[in-house]
Each structure stands twice: as structure tokens, then as C-alpha cells.
Amino acid sequence: MNESKPRVAYFCMEFGLHEDLRIYAGGLGILAGDILKAAADEKLPMVGVGILWRQDYTEQFIDEHDRPYDCYHEYRYDVLEDTGVVVTVPIQELQVRVKVWKCTAYGNVPLYLLDTFLPDNPGWNITAQLYGGLEEERVAQEMILGIGGVRALQALGIPVDIYHFNDSHAVFAGLELIRQQMTGGASFTDALLSVKQHIVFTTHTPVWAGNEVHSHRMLDYMNAYDGLSREQVTTIGGDPFSMTAAGIRLSRKANAVSQLHGQTAREMWKNVPGGPDILAITNGVHGGTWQDESIREAHAAGADLWEPHMALKRAVIDLVERRNGVSLDENVLTIGFARRATPYKRSDLIFSDRQVIGELLHSRKLQIILAGKAHPNDMGGKATITNIVRIAREFPESVVFVQDYDMAIGKMLTRGCDVWLNNPVRPMEASGTSGMKAAMNGVLNLSTLDGWWPEGCQHGVNGWQFGGGYQGSDANRVDSASLYQVLRGEVMPTYYDRHADWVRMMHASVEMAQGQFSAARMVREYYENMYT
Secondary structure: OOOOOOOEEEEOOOOOOOOOOOOOOOHHHHHHHHHHHHHHHOOOOEEEEEEOOOOOOOEEEEOOOOOEEEEOOOOOOOOOEEEEEEEEEEEOOEEEEEEEEEEOOOOOOOEEEEEOOOOOOOOOOOOOOOOOOOHHHHHHHHHHHHHHHHHHHHHHOOOOOEEEEEOHHHOHHHHHHHHHHHHOOOOHHHHHHHHHOOEEEEOOOOOHHHOOEEOHHHHHHHOOOOOOOHHHHHHHHOOOEEHHHHHHHHOOEEEEOOHHHHHHHHHHOOOOOOOOOEEEOOOOEOHHHHOOHHHHHHHHOOOOOHHHHHHHHHHHHHHHHHHHOOOOOOOOEEEEEEEEOOHHHOOOHHHOOHHHHHHHHHOOOEEEEEEEEOOOOOHHHHHHHHHHHHHHHHOOOOEEEEOOOOHHHHHHHHHHOOEEEEOOOOOOOOOOOHHHHHHHOOOEEEEOOOOOHHHHOOEOOOEEEOOOOOOOOOHHHHHHHHHHHHHHHHHHHHHHHOHHHHHHHHHHHHHHHHHHOEHHHHHHHHHHHOOO
């Protein structure tokens, strides 16, 4: 361990360390898991702080009416070590007991998970479902993460130089640190200035609705002020209380997760006084987790990537046959699209013109594999999935939707498809790390210029862009027309007629992703630019 580096406690609501540890929902958690593994690889002094979600985020399947439905099971894990530590967090009028578990099973630096599933605990099981329940349950969960996380680290005797809040869910940790200094005799102003020197903050979603806001009535009801006054808490988060604004004001440094997202975030939060400038540190992915070893070895040796790629493609085709009963053709250009299902990601954009796409699908020149999971309360996202399932019924031999998207499915698709499609409404995608995973495996990106792709794209060299960065109100029309043009005019001719060029592009894609978009590079930038 590098003892000369700052000791960092990385707080996040979810961690995607492994498909068997189901305490993640999507990209935020996968990023957090990759950071912990990269920090371990680099021997950097970091610990993670999260929550042990006993019932996962959701398992999501399709009913007889093509609608997604959610299932919840209670999970127990044998990869966790009991630390013997229990702390309490005052929520409403209750003293909620929080057990602390430790996980180091997946090559990660220590991850401490907070758990309220105790038989003698007062109140409801707060840590049952990730992002589940009503607003008061969400606030309670964030109090467990923030207040409980600080108290857990202190009870464990773990020294911390920097508290890194990955998104705004952990901001109550800042209130707890201020309260402790005020209890020791500091004024609120002095305590706030002192605490700020030890907090950094990463903002994620540029979607306004994804940035939580709570009324002070709710915070007071939940006892979330944590001993501070309403006036003091308003100074931090405003009225109503913006979790993101609070994260910015509490931090000495803040960052966005791609260069384009940095521009967007600075514009979004320019009217928040008392915070730092928002830097941009582009996300990266953990090669040891997401890159197939056969691809890594072939690329390093300068060997042909086609044979290992086809083995991975056949594995995906086998998965589809097992899960969907559909026999895809390994010789047909196969596009993958797998993301959290929400309208701005436009998972059905490629189907905008049924005549154009229908000709490609019916002629068996193209196959499309889609996967995704909507938040249980996101009716728009669920409607998108229903639409995709019904489109798959229109093209039963060429389009499939794989149910219950998770890390295991994501890993197979980003390794075994030929092309990775990404088409969010610009500039709504903060980063979009699935495309980095695909690129690292020689799967060529076909994407709008959003998130990370403007930094990585060399059109026709390591992938393709479409839409030209257009941001008008008719973006669906412009982007779909451009998508078809690039797909038919460049992607398909290269795949079917210029095999050597395709393989050269695969090598260029791997080279770009391994260097520029690795979690190792990302975590080093955090230590150099945020923690010191």
C-alpha cells in the first residue's frame, strides 16, 4: 500500500463488484466497483462504504402482455466478513442499529457494507431494496449511508483524509462531520470550512429529475438535520434541499465524468455559490473485469482478433438460444444495445423507420440483441421495454430482448457482439461506460457524440459516430437518418466486404480503450487531481 497517498473513503449507494453480489442497479455501481478494483491493483489507500441491499435492486422479467414486472428475493452472501461493529443512526424517533460487513472477495480494496437487517432493530428494514420505496425511505437509506458510514469508519478505527461522495446520496456524511466538529466547540462556519477540506464530490446525471431534492419538512421529520439547525442545513443545500447542490457546497473539489459532461455540469450548477469549479475526470473501466483474456493476449501479440472474437460471439448466440429460443447466425453483423431503460437513451431509435430497418433484418444482413432494466417506478422506461419486446415479435429471427439485464449479461454482450450501439439524446449521457467495455474487446462503437465517445472516436478508424453532435428539437429524426446512413454506407460494407479493415479497426479500438479509458488511468487522475 502506498502510504504517501491520501487515505480515501469512497462512498456510494451501490457497488457492482461481481454479478453474484447483487447490490447494484447500473452504471453508477459498476463504476464504483471498478474504482475499488483499480485502487487495489494500484495499491492505493482506499476503502469503499456502501449498503448491503438484502433484496437487490430488482429482477425484471416480461409478462404475457409484454410488460416488465419486478421480483424481489432475499439474498444471503458467504463472501462477507462480520466486522463485529454495530453503530446507531437516529432516524425519526428511532435509534436504528447498523451492522458493518466487510468484502474483499473480488480483488477489491476493502468495501464496508452497512446493514439494518437485524432481528431486534426498531422500525422497518431500511436496507432492503436499492432505490426502493417512498421518499422517506430514500432519505432514511441516505442517512444510513452518510451518517452511518462516517460512524462505522470511526468505530473501525480507519483513518480518513478524503471522503469521496460518488453522487449525492452520501451528503449527510458531511452534516455528520460538521456536527462532530461543532460538538467539539467549533462554530458552524468554522466546522463547514474545515470539513470542506476533506470532501470531494462527483456529480453524474445531467437529467434534472435525477438530482434529488427534498423539502425541509421531510428532512426535519426524518431527523436528517443530524443536530444542525434548519438555517445551517439550508446554507448547505438550499430550500428546498438539493442533494447535488449540497454535495458541491460541501466539497473542496468536484468533478464530472467526461469532458462534455464537465461543460454540461458547469452550466447546470453555475448558480450554486460557495462551491468549487467542476473539473472533468472521464470514467474508465476495469480491464481485469471487462476485457476477455483471449482478446487482451491476441492484441498484445499483434495477432488476428477474429478467432477469439468469434468464440465470444458464439457464446452470446448460445446465451440467446438458451434464454430466448432464437437461433441467431454467427456470420451476420450483430449489434448490441444494453443499458438502463429510460426514454432519453432511445433504445428503440434504430427502429424509427420500419421500412429501412425491416429490409436489413428480413434480408438477414443484420441482427440486434437488446437488454435493459427500468427502475421499478419508471413507467416511461418500462413502456420503452414493452415497445422493444413487441418489435422483437415483428422480427422474430433477427431481434431479441434479453430479460433481467445484469452484470453477467452485460459482460457477455460487450465481449461478443460485433457493434455496440449507443444513441442518447445529447448531452444527456454523463459518460456511458458500456461502450468502453465493448471497445476494450474489439467491439466497434456506433454512437452519437455524447458522454465519453467524443474523446475516443476516430470515425472509421476505431468506430463510428452519427448525428454529428446535433442537439435540436428534431434530434430523433436527424439522428435516426444519420444512423441508417452510417450503418448502410460504412459499417455494413466494412463488415461484409473489407474484413482486413474491420480487424484493423478492432485493434485500434482495443488500443484506444486500454489506454485512454481504463479504470487505472481514472483512479490515478483522482489521486492526482482531486485527492491531493
